[in-house]
Amino acid sequence: xxxxxxxxxxxxxxxxxxxxxxxxxxxxxxxxxxxxxxxxxxxxxxxxxxxxxxxxxxxxxxxxxxxxxxxxxxxxxxxxxxxxxxxxxxxxxxxxxxxxxxxxxxxxxxxxxxxxxxxxxxxxxxxxxxxxxxxxxxxxxxxxxxxxxxxxxxxxxxxxxxxxxxxxxxxxxxxxxxxxxxxxxxxxxxxxxxxxxxxxxxxxxxxxxxxxxxxxxxxxxxxxxxxxxxxxxxxxxxxxxxxxxxxxxxxxxxxxxxxxxxxxxxxxxxxxxxxxxxxxxxxxxxxxxxxxxxxxxxxxxxxxxxxxxxxxxxxxxxxxxxxxxxxxxxxxxxxxxxxxxxxxxxxxxxxxxxxxxxxxxxxxxxxxx
Amino acid sequence: xxxxxxxxxxxxxxxxxxxxxxxxxxxxxxxxxxxxxxxxxxxxxxxxxxxxxxxxxxxxxxxxxxxxxxxxxxxxxxxxxxxxxxxxxxxxxxxxxxxxxxxxxxxxxxxxxxxxxxxxxxxxxxxxxxxxxxxxxxxxxxxxxxxxxxxxxxxxxxxxxxxxxxxxxxxxxxxxxxxxxxxxxxxxxxxxxxxxxxxxxxxxxxxxxxxxxxxxxxxxxxxxxxxxxxxxxxxxxxxxxxxxxxxxxxxxxxxxxxxxxxxxxxxxxxxxxxxxxxxxxxxxxxxxxxxxxxxxxxxxxxxxxxxxxxxxxxxxxxxxxxxxxxxxxxxxxxxxxxxxxxxxxxxxxxxxxxxxxxxxxxxxxxxxxxxxxxxxxxxxxxxxxxxxx
Numbered sequence: 001x002x003x004x005x006x007x008x009x010x011x012x013x014x015x016x017x018x019x020x021x022x023x024x025x026x027x028x029x030x031x032x033x034x035x036x037x038x039x040x041x042x043x044x045x046x047x048x049x050x051x052x053x054x055x056x057x058x059x060x061x062x063x064x065x066x067x068x069x070x071x072x073x074x075x076x077x078x079x080x081x082x083x084x085x086x087x088x089x090x091x092x093x094x095x096x097x098x099x100x101x102x103x104x105x106x107x108x109x110x111x112x113x114x115x116x117x118x119x120x121x122x123x124x125x126x127x128x129x130x131x132x133x134x135x136x137x138x139x140x141x142x143x144x145x146x147x148x149x150x151x152x153x154x155x156x157x158x159x160x161x162x163x164x165x166x167x168x169x170x171x172x173x174x175x176x177x178x179x180x181x182x183x184x185x186x187x188x189x190x191x192x193x194x195x196x197x198x199x200x201x202x203x204x205x206x207x208x209x210x211x212x213x214x215x216x217x218x219x220x221x222x223x224x225x226x227x228x229x230x231x232x233x234x235x236x237x238x239x240x241x242x243x244x245x246x247x248x249x250x251x252x253x254x255x256x257x258x259x260x261x262x263x264x265x266x267x268x269x270x271x272x273x274x275x276x277x278x279x280x281x282x283x284x285x286x287x288x289x290x291x292x293x294x295x296x297x298x299x300x301x302x303x304x305x306x307x308x309x310x311x312x313x314x315x316x317x318x319x320x321x322x323x324x325x326x327x328x329x330x331x332x333x334x335x336x337x338x339x340x341x342x343x344x345x346x347x348x349x350x351x352x353x354x355x356x357x358x359x360x361x362x363x364x365x366x367x368x369x
Numbered sequence: 370x371x372x373x374x375x376x377x378x379x380x381x382x383x384x385x386x387x388x389x390x391x392x393x394x395x396x397x398x399x400x401x402x403x404x405x406x407x408x409x410x411x412x413x414x415x416x417x418x419x420x421x422x423x424x425x426x427x428x429x430x431x432x433x434x435x436x437x438x439x440x441x442x443x444x445x446x447x448x449x450x451x452x453x454x455x456x457x458x459x460x461x462x463x464x465x466x467x468x469x470x471x472x473x474x475x476x477x478x479x480x481x482x483x484x485x486x487x488x489x490x491x492x493x494x495x496x497x498x499x500x501x502x503x504x505x506x507x508x509x510x511x512x513x514x515x516x517x518x519x520x521x522x523x524x525x526x527x528x529x530x531x532x533x534x535x536x537x538x539x540x541x542x543x544x545x546x547x548x549x550x551x552x553x554x555x556x557x558x559x560x561x562x563x564x565x566x567x568x569x570x571x572x573x574x575x576x577x578x579x580x581x582x583x584x585x586x587x588x589x590x591x592x593x594x595x596x597x598x599x600x601x602x603x604x605x606x607x608x609x610x611x612x613x614x615x616x617x618x619x620x621x622x623x624x625x626x627x628x629x630x631x632x633x634x635x636x637x638x639x640x641x642x643x644x645x646x647x648x649x650x651x652x653x654x655x656x657x658x659x660x661x662x663x664x665x666x667x668x669x670x671x672x673x674x675x676x677x678x679x680x681x682x683x684x685x686x687x688x689x690x691x692x693x694x695x696x697x698x699x700x701x702x703x704x705x706x707x708x709x710x711x712x713x714x715x716x717x718x719x720x721x722x723x724x725x726x727x728x729x730x731x732x733x734x735x736x737x738x739x740x741x742x743x744x745x746x747x748x749x750x751x752x753x754x755x756x757x758x
Contacts (some may be wrong), residue, residue: 014473042509056640059611068431069425071455071495075741078613086626089611089745090462093427093454103503107474110375134433139394233617243440243450250577261447343437 008160009201011357015107015355016226016233020322020329024186025310026042026212028124033075033258039080040102042141045217046108049229053082056219059089060103062096063314066134069125078155081116084105088112092130095119096216096318097241097340097350098261098280103220104239106314113222116286121314123360127327128211128313135343136178148281149208151344153200155253156284160202161338167202171195173283174206174308181305182332188212209281214312216319234325234354241340241350247346259339265339266351268337273353275336277320281307285346287337293351303327317341320362321352371473375755376435377601378716380410380587385703386550387584390581392534394431394756395443399484402583403443406480409424410587411598417587418476422451423463423483424705425740430489433484445481455609457653457740460584460708461747464736465607466688467588468749472604474574477590484583485703492704494580511576511656513742515568515619518658524568524622525661527676529570532657534562536575536699538685539654543696545686545725550580550701584701584710591755602716605733605756606637607749614742621743627666630746634735635668638750642737643668647750649728651711651733655698660684663737667748686726692716694726708738709736712749719753 021044029037030159046053060146061080065073074091081087088111092098095168096119100352103115123131129147136142156233160164173192191211226233242258242265246252276299280286286301295301302308307316316338324338335355342348382405384390400428408414414466420443422436432438436452454653455462460483467481493509494640537558543549556574564574567588610630612619631643640646652663669690670678678684684692695714698707715736717723723731725757732753739746 021448049468064434065426071428072741074454075456076488078611078744079616083612084616084618086612086629088609090453090609091455093452094436098451102453102469105466105469105475109469111373111469131433134431135437139428139433189659222745233708241449241451242443242447243437245437245446247441258447260593261575290482315394342434347437348440 008338012350014223015104015220015234017321017325018221018230018233018324019045020218020224021045021048022186022216022319022322025188025212025215025312027188027212029122029125029213031311033121038077038118041215041217042080042116042118045219049219049221051114054084056086056114057088058103058106058115059087060091060099060115062092062094062099062116062318063121064093065314066131067121067123067237069126072314075197076269085146088135090096095314095316095340095342097321099216099241100318101241101350104236107220107222115220116213116217117181117220117318119315121312121317122213123211123214123313143233143338148344149250150200152282154204154248155345156282158253159284159287164254165284170207170263170283173286177302177306177308179302181309185303187305187309190305203282203306206213206284209307212312214315215309216322217316218318218322218325230329232329232331232356233346234356235327237353237355238266239352241348243348245346253345254290255289256292256346257350259289259346259351261294262351264351266353268351268353271335273299275303275324275333277304277306277324277336277338278302279317279320279340280305281311283308288346293337317350324354329353329369331356374474374590376471376604377589377597378751379589379597379601379712380406381717382406382409383548383584383710384582384584385548386580386703390486391427394441395435395486398486398581399439399482399583400442401554401754402585403480403482405677406585406587409498409599411619412587415480417444417448417480419449420445420480420482421451421453421467423459423462423709424485425456425459426495428490429492429704430486432589437463442677443480443639448739454726455740455745456748457704458738458745458747459705459740461712461736461749462609462712462740463709464586464712465567465609465747468604468607470707471588471590478593479588480585480589481709482583482585482638483706483709485705486581490517492593493512509556511568511571514656515571516596518570518656519659521622527661531584531676531679532570532575533558534679535654535660536561539693539699542694542726543700544688546695549696550578557596557685563608571658577655577698577702580701580703582701582706584713586709586713599722600720601755602751602753603755604721605750605752606634609747611745614744622662623666624743626744627739627746630748631667634748634750640750644690647733647735648731649694649739650715651695651697651714652692652737653698653711653739654693655702657699660692667737691728694723696729707752708747716751717749
């Protein structure tokens with residue numbers, strides 16, 4: 001059934017994103033606990049779906065202890081979920097986009113009709129550039145403390161050397177994203193910004209994402225439940241994620257084979273998309289992703305402003321799925337692509353395809369083999 | 370296409386566990402377990418469609434999101450990798466998340482792997498970082514759980530010896546398990562009773578060790594099971610339940626999330642009388658007293674009488690309901706892997722491949738894990754025959 005050439009699992013059940021909420025992302029939130037940050041967001045997402053706290057059949061979250069600076073940091077957020085009586089619940093130590101994948105699978109099994117997915121990150125607890133070095137090979141690389149900006153700069157320079165982009169083109173990506181963010185009340189950075197000084201050559205301040213705290217939540221629902229909750233649900237037509245080797249030396253940094261593979265398996269190339277929300281924290285990474293995803297200039301990329309305008313780590317990928325779904329909900333997109341990434345220089349990538357228009361029923365439930 | 374795809378366990382592997390596995394790196398440790406699981410299934414890395422990785426806090430090894438670093442070692446390049454973390458229950462959750470990928474027909478063959486290399490840091494203090502405005506947990510897990518054990522004793526009138534019996538039994542069972550961390554030859558009831566008091570009433574010998582180790586399962590669909598060289602274990606039911614850590618109505622002795630989780634697993638598996646229909650159970654017992662507590666929570670004994678079941682010898686390897694024939698968490702505790710080892714040992718039993726600690730004729734077995742402040746639960750029930758529904 002899942003031969004290598006088969007484009008993604010055809011879902012036996014229809015599943016849609018029916019609600020999305022996020023915080024107004026800020027540089028620092030010392031006055032808020034995780035629970036206090038999450039509660040309004042969870043309430044808003046549940047309200048949109050017409051669910052009471054604790055009523056979703058499944059709950060799944062994404063976060064990282066290294067951002068919070070302490071182990072088991074996710075345990076306290078259960079207070080905000082309304083986990084009494086006890087709930088079916090799980091957690092990934094990853095961006096919330098992967099929590100959404102786990103919840104999607106749970107609904108596909110038939111064990112759940114609705115799921116609440118949330119993610120949060122408080123980058124302000126420490127120095128994010130230092131903290132993220134702890135993701136690296138602990139024996140050989142991490143002791144050198146190469147930070148994510150330095151690693152992204154290697155990737156950017158490789159792209160420039162390969163003739164794929166130049167510094168002016170990167171500056172235009174930054175300007176386009178931040179101009180788009182003027183319409184996004186949740187983004188801390190918006191409006192044209194100067195390219196700024198080099199942070200790590202060839203990346204300037206404008207090529208790098210803001211560092212900030214924030215949270216997001218979505219509600220998933222199956223079939224008729226989704227139709228009841230939202231006039232125009234964002235149907236998940238396919239979703240897949242792939243990882244590449246960790247070591248930068250064994251990857252072609254100017255390409256993203258994992259993104260391309262995930263997109264193929266998610267069915268992204270079966271028909272054109274009109275919108276793409278890309279989790280590209282650095283301008284240069286948008287260049288890589290556009291190529292891997294075969295996005296031409298006709299596709300609206302990051303109309304929210306993307307992670308260059310708001311980058312709450314661990315929620316930023318889930319927000320791409322939420323922003324893409326919200327465009328579908330509002331009728332601004334019929335077929336949108338959402339992407340999330342994890343690890344240095346786009347090591348791990350997730351792609352989902354979201355559609356507004358209904359498909360004829362007979363195509364929905366075809367045999368999967 | 371209707372219903373879920375049946376899920377089978379066709380490969381099981383674990384490392385030799387020790388206080389410090391200085392002979393292997395993190396990648397070496399996880400590969401040791403994965404390699405044994407693949408060998409058991411007579412499969413290669415290429416046969417694996419996806420990897421689900423579980424472990425407890427990243428602080429235990431000092432690597433943030435180690436799935437990124439370990440992707441190569443797990444043969445996962447070009448494949449999906451999902452990293453699960455549900456505190457101490459994570460090993461069980463890892464198996465269930467992997468099983469769901471198969472059940473949903475999203476993947477056909479999935480490697481579930483959980484590990485902890487506790488010697489890379491100090492788990493006691495990794496668990497005890499002070500948090501503003503929250504109850505401090507300044508003496509590791511034992512300091513948190515001891516008051517709840519005392520509450521159990523007050524509530525049930527259990528004799529002081531109960532925990533000693535459990536520790537003696539589990540450490541004795543571990544002598545039959547070549548992978549177990551602790552092999553304490555000549556451990557007597559007297560020696561357990563005379564061991565130092567750590568967190569009253571929990572003594573040194575009633576406490577889990579800190580281990581380095583990993584465990585891996587190969588899960589597959591019906592077609593994969595048909596190709597299995599050895600009898601598979603079939604998943605008859607699986608569930609997770611969570612409740613908040615602290616709230617006024619919380620029953621730390623018998624958390625409702627545990628009872629609800631068991632009830633859901635029994636419902637899926639068609640179990641109405643767990644004591645008689647389940648042949649053996651691998652329960653997450655990090656401190657000896659949690660055996661009688663969980664026997665009640667899981668419906669094997671009525672409330673207040675778990676200790677009687679333990680005292681009767683029913684939970685011994687030759688008893689009517691052997692609990693932790695592998696030696697359990699009391700003998701081997703690589704925290705993030707401990708739950709998956711429970712699930713794996715349950716599967717080994719119904720496959721008839723548990724070696725010297727095999728329960729004769731085991732056809733249905735329960736694997737159980739819990740974590741956090743006794744707030745996260747994950748369980749599965751596996752059988753020697755495919756589910757009928």
